[in-house]
Amino acid sequence: MAKAQRSFVCQTCGAVYPKWAGRCEDCGAWNSIVEEASTRNTTAAAGGKAQGRRLDLVSLEGRMAPPPRLPSGIEELDRVLGGGIVPGAVLLIGGDPGIGKSTLMLQAAAALADGGREVVYVSGEESVDQIRLRALRLGLAGSPVRLASATSVGDILATVDHAKAPALVIVDSIQTMWVDGLEQAPGTVTQLRAAAQGLIRFAKDRGSALMLIGHVTKDGQIAGPRVLEHMVDAVLYFEGERGHQFRILRAVKNRFGPANEIGVFEMADAGLVPVPNPSALFLADREDGVAGAAVFAGMEGSRPLLVEIQALVAPSGLATPRRAVVGWDGNRLAMLLAVLEARCGLVMSTRDVYLNVAGGLRVQEPAADLAVAAAIVSSELGRPAPRASVFFGEVGLAGEVRAVGHIEARLKEARKLGFERAVMPRTGKDRPAGLAGDELARLADLVGLMGGGPLQRPRKLAG
Structure with a gap:
């Protein structure tokens, strides 16, 4: 028999404590630990034997057909999901307020509904009239999407949990949902877990795809316990700045496709428009012959992507020089500056360094080291990077340039966009026709490579 007890639960990670504490140890x-009511199985707690049924164990051998897919009607969203929406899959979509989560979900709902699928859109934050106004603005008012404004999970399940369940159910947002019988307020760990469990059980039993929109914290993580991300099949994050026209949808977890795949969208008057060739769009405003800029040939999931990296190196009047980074890892920048000073003789300890990845994209792979170093060296020496060149390669602490993966895809993308030269690690592989190359073994070779061309300001080396 279940017995009500009191426990103290961290609202950030979901850790449970027997008494209150000011700081979560996990x-x-x-100040994230809150007292909550809980239920506990007294038989299990007393060491009693749990009752259950015997499981049928099977071998690893066997043939399985790939899961069926529902095309969402949005090419970039299908790319991120691995080819489309899998029936019965549960997706969690997070992002900053106003970045376009609800807009994209409404566009996907309308596209599926126009294709003859039944789609239910439930909002716990907006009224039905507000959703209709957004649909009117996006030109989707004629789509047969079923709307509701509710926050009770019991009411939602009573509406959609039947033999002819909808093909897709969208809940906006999971933090506003609550389960009857629990004392906690919506958004707490207990309510989030119970609401998610009820909705996920419905999706798995009925084969309906479920999309949950989630709030994010100031750190950019989906609000609530991390167990919420473990419960779902895919976790998608919206990246980008409100001031930029680009939005990046990234899959950080996907049980039915590759992780770290991205889709690129452009915010327009008619909503989020998929960008089929994001490299050309990211480089549209690039200027040749400017010191402090380098083009990085990167990989996002299975997609090659070219993006401009900008650096500004200036004398510092502070005891501790300033390091400002947008779109890259600040710790990796500190490491790269130390390598440039220790292995290449460039004075970085008295310089302010500002680094920016143009377009609002966040670069995570180590292959960006060489492009970042090229932008920094170009700004410090006052010399533009070699014309029509792309850079990629990982830099080690000894100053060596290490090889990276997907070299062929990077070079083909660079050649397709009209670049004529690739600065890269030594690989011994052939390059596409019409694309010259400089294969570097040491980071010091990059400093020598950047020494050509007219000076825009004096070169400053140690010693």
Whole structure:
């Protein structure tokens, strides 16, 4: 028999404590532990034997057909999901407020509904009239999407949990949902877990795809316990700045496709428009012959992507020089500056360094080291990078340039966009026709390569 007890639960990570504490020992968050009511199985707690049925164990051998897919009607969204929406899959979509989560979900709902699928859109934050106004603005008012405004999970399940369940159910947002019988307020760990479990059980039993929109914290993580991300099949994050026209949808977890795949969208008057060739769009405003800029040939999932990296190196009047980074790892920048000073003789300890990845994209792969170094060296020496060149390669602490993967895809993308030269690690592989190359073994070779061309300001080397 279940017995009600009191426990103390961290609202950040979901850790449970027997008494209140000011700081969570698991995640380090302060003032996040809240007293909640819980139920506990007294038989299990007393060491009794749990009752259950015997499981049928099978071997690893066997043939399985790939899961069926529902095309969402949005090419970039299908790319991120691995080819489309899998029936019965549960997706969690997070992002900053106003970045376009609800807009994209409404566009996907309308596209599926126009294709003859039944789609239900439930909002716990907006009224039905507000959703209709957005649909009117996006030109989707004629789509047969079923709308509702509700926050009770019991009411939602009573509406959609039947033999002819909808093909897709969208819940906006999971933090506003609550389960009857629990004392906690919506958004707490207990309510989030119970609401998600009820909705996920419905999706798995009925074969309906479920999309949950989630709030994010100031750190950019989906609000609530991390167990919420473990419960779903795919976790998608919206990236980008409100001031930029680009939006990046990234899959950080996907049980039915590759992780770290991205889709690129452009915010327009008619909503989020898929960008089929994001490299050309990211480089549209690039200027040749400017010191402090280099083009990085990167990989996002299975897609090659070219993006401009900009650096500004200036004398510092501070005891501790300033390091400002947008779109890259600040710790990796500190490491790269140390390598440039220790292995290449460039004075970085008295310089302010500002680094920016143009277009609002966040670059995560180590292959960007060489492009970042090229932008920094170009700004420090006052010399533009070699014309029509792309850079990629990982830099080690000894100053060596290490090989990276997907070299052929990077070079083909660069050649397709009209670049004529690739600065890269030594590989011994053939390059596409019409594309010259400089294969570097040491980071010091990059400094020598950047020494050509007219000076825009004096070169400053140690010693």
